[in-house]
Amino acid sequence: MEVVNRLAAASSPYLLQHADNPVDWREWGPDALAEARDRDVPIFLSIGYAACHWCHVMAHESFSDPEVAELVNATSVPIKVDREERPDLDAVYMGATVAMTGQGGWPMSVWLTPDGQPFHAGTYFPPDPRHGMPSFRQVVAAVAEAWQDRREEVRTGAADIATQLAERAAVPPPGDVGPEQIDAAVQTLTEQFDTTHAGFGGAPKFPPSMVLDALLARASQADGEVADRAWQMARDTCLAMADGGIHDQLAGGFARYSTDRAWVVPHFEKMLYDNALLLGVYTRAAREAERRGEDAARFSDVAERLVGWLTSEMVTPEGAFASALDADSDDGQGHSAEGAYYVWTPDQLAAVLGPDDAARAAAAYRVTAAGTFEHGSSVLQRDPALPLDADIRDRLLQARSDRPRPARDDKVVTVWNGWMIAALAEAAMLLDADPAWLPTAVQAADAVLGEHFAPDTGRLARTSYRGTASTAAAVAEDYAALGHACAMLAQATGQVSWLDTAIRLLDVLHDRFGADDGGLHDTADDGEQLYLRPRDVAENATPSATTAALRADRMVYRLTGDDRWRRRADALLSTVGVVATRAPRAGGWALHDAITTHGSRPAVEVAIVPGAGESAGMITAAWRRAPAGSVVVGASPVTPTDGQAVLPLLQGRTTIDDESTAYVCRDQVCRRPITSLEEMLAALD
Numbered sequence: 114m115e116v117v118n119r120l121a122a123a124s125s126p127y128l129l130q131h132a133d134n135p136v137d138w139r140e141w142g143p144d145a146l147a148e149a150r151d152r153d154v155p156i157f158l159s160i161g162y163a164a165c166h167w168c169h170v171m172a173h174e175s176f177s178d179p180e181v182a183e184l185v186n187a188t189s190v191p192i193k194v195d196r197e198e199r200p201d202l203d204a205v206y207m208g209a210t211v212a213m214t215g216q217g218g219w220p221m222s223v224w225l226t227p228d229g230q231p232f233h234a235g236t237y238f239p240p241d242p243r244h245g246m247p248s249f250r251q252v253v254a255a256v257a258e259a260w261q262d263r264r265e266e267v268r269t270g271a272a273d274i275a276t277q278l279a280e281r282a283a284v285p286p287p288g289d290v291g292p293e294q295i296d297a298a299v300q301t302l303t304e305q306f307d308t309t310h311a312g313f314g315g316a317p318k319f320p321p322s323m324v325l326d327a328l329l330a331r332a333s334q335a336d337g338e339v340a341d342r343a344w345q346m347a348r349d350t351c352l353a354m355a356d357g358g359i360h361d362q363l364a365g366g367f368a369r370y371s372t373d374r375a376w377v378v379p380h381f382e383k384m385l386y387d388n389a390l391l392l393g394v395y396t397r398a399a400r401e402a403e404r405r406g407e408d409a410a411r412f413s414d415v416a417e418r419l420v421g422w423l424t425s426e427m428v429t430p431e432g433a434f435a436s437a438l439d440a441d442s443d444d445g446q447g448h449s450a451e452g453a454y455y456v457w458t459p460d461q462l463a464a465v466l467g468p469d470d471a472a473r474a475a476a477a478y479r480v481t482a483a484g485t486f487e488h489g490s491s492v493l494q495r496d497p498a499l500p501l502d503a504d505i506r507d508r509l510l511q512a513r514s515d516r517p518r519p520a521r522d523d524k525v526v527t528v529w530n531g532w533m534i535a536a537l538a539e540a541a542m543l544l545d546a547d548p549a550w551l552p553t554a555v556q557a558a559d560a561v562l563g564e565h566f567a568p569d570t571g572r573l574a575r576t577s578y579r580g581t582a583s584t585a586a587a588v589a590e591d592y593a594a595l596g597h598a599c600a601m602l603a604q605a606t607g608q609v610s611w612l613d614t615a616i617r618l619l620d621v622l623h624d625r626f627g628a629d630d631g632g633l634h635d636t637a638d639d640g641e642q643l644y645l646r647p648r649d650v651a652e653n654a655t656p657s658a659t660t661a662a663l664r665a666d667r668m669v670y671r672l673t674g675d676d677r678w679r680r681r682a683d684a685l686l687s688t689v690g691v692v693a694t695r696a697p698r699a700g701g702w703a704l705h706d707a708i709t710t711h712g713s714r715p716a717v718e719v720a721i722v723p724g725a726g727e728s729a730g731m732i733t734a735a736w737r738r739a740p741a742g743s744v745v746v747g748a749s750p751v752t753p754t755d756g757q758a759v760l761p762l763l764q765g766r767t768t769i770d771d772e773s774t775a776y777v778c779r780d781q782v783c784r785r786p787i788t789s790l791e792e793m794l795a796a797l798d
Contacts, residue, residue, distance in 0.1 A: 124583035125195035126522045127163040135182035138193040149190040149227035155260050157189040160196050160203055161220040163522035164382040164437040166451050167237045168220045174240040175249040188257035197526055198576050198585045201636050204647040208278055210234040224256050229644050230271035275644050284650055288690030290707035296339050298697040298704055299331055306346050310375045311353035313698055319370040322390035323652050323701025329397050330705045330741035335713040351398050355415045358492035363510040365418030367391050377485055378492050381452040382440035386655050389533035392419050396540040400737055417546050429523055431580050432560035434533050436522040443517035454519050456490035465512040470505055477501040525577045527587050530561045531594030535601040542605050542736045551605055558602060571621045586640055589633050589658035592622035597665035604746050609760050612672060619665055631684025633658050650689045651699040659689050660702035667706055671718050671744040673761045674781040709742025716742035718778040720762045728773035731790055738797045
């Protein structure tokens, strides 16, 4: 590749995709900002990510055009940013884009004054005027003209926008979340539920992972109408997504969202964060189905195939998890096309399977002559009423593997790996499907900590690429998610070193990101100061830093009994309580915490000390039957004289009559020791 701009040394695959553009891109940093001041020109800030379809389109149409590039270079300092590497920049400038245009998305195109204040914004601009949209060239020229001829007007408008955004950034007032508010939130979700296609909202429809977690937690409480309604919404949504085109019916894993209400046609990119969150959801749905005496395999099979895809396609050479698979790939004719890797026509089925098996596959996967996607092709869905031999799926998967593959974004993102490590460790313990799952989670945690964690300072890098950490500092969600992952590994392995790491990460989180009201800012107090310090307690496609930290803090409290973690968790819940109760689709993990803390079947702490007999069955049973949000640890007894560290929940625990012994506790207050599996299950129920 002939490099003609300054992105050749970037640590982001997205930036490297633009390293041969004639646009003279810079990375965000003091040198680029100083250049804008010295040249007295605006900054053109373009934000996207490697798997973004429309980012590729705009790069091909406009950023690769030498004449357009010449205009951009002459009238601005062009800066390219990977939103996954710099979520703080993405957050503050997306807020400005939405405020100015009423909508957001990627690629994000924002023009800034040399001191970083936004004054014009949009998303994708076409190469020629169409559908009432100006061309990118027209926008660039108009911005240059405004900066040249109406400078003071532009600066005044930018200052006004910055002021308005700062005023809007105020967090909601504190709010309590008790049993009445919890059931009111479930009622709100019931009213918003799509009773035809499941899920929430219209098109585009995103997997509501955190809301599903809250519904599953409410379903696991004492039986009743509200619990049954919560289970119905969670179950129906999980099954609709699993049977829909958003789910890769051959390899497993989920696409980012559905372009329609019915989960038929996805936006085909596969993001690590979606699959991490959904792995947790399907794992816990299997647990709740088993508790209710329903078919748990409908959910555990989805989780197992997701992990199969993850371990075969998404593990980096360093042992962590890659960020994404692209939506686009070569269509076999030399053209890049969205979904080309995944869609099928009846003729393509017949070429692989022969006429009889192809007819069965077409019916079971809802492949039609008219097609459900473009050019007569269909996205594979699943008709659960029609059985299909695994051999047919395997043959189609093998044939698909010969197609040109979508590109993989090998960037390692701390927060996404944290969510996946935690989900994989929990799935390893709950589903007990494959002994390799837990070592894979441990390997990923070791890789992320090895590349991203600075032991001398306790600070994290946000990302790494091919074993080298970027200079982008981690944000609050990174510390929260990796801290939660380490706490989950402490449970799953019984090793206190993981708990020590979790506590160190979460202490940095509260020390450097803490707000006066007990909540969290998204960026550190010693980080780069943007025109606005972002703080968003509400969830979107992923947990917020606040709700992620809430889950981590609560788990550490249950593992240690240290009351400062309970106080921290309660303070975080208060800052997001209003969101969780009044807009529960934006506060699912906060609602989950409230349910597991204040519900009729609150979370417990379970310590199991193996005796002379087999204890693995007792440990697995405890993971499967403990209330949502519980912690379970199992390890051999260790006395202080051994000179070995032990998890606090296991300290002082001994066996009774050398039998494997369970201690079931609530808020660190324990029942008498239990040596019978049946008695332990009764206590957990």
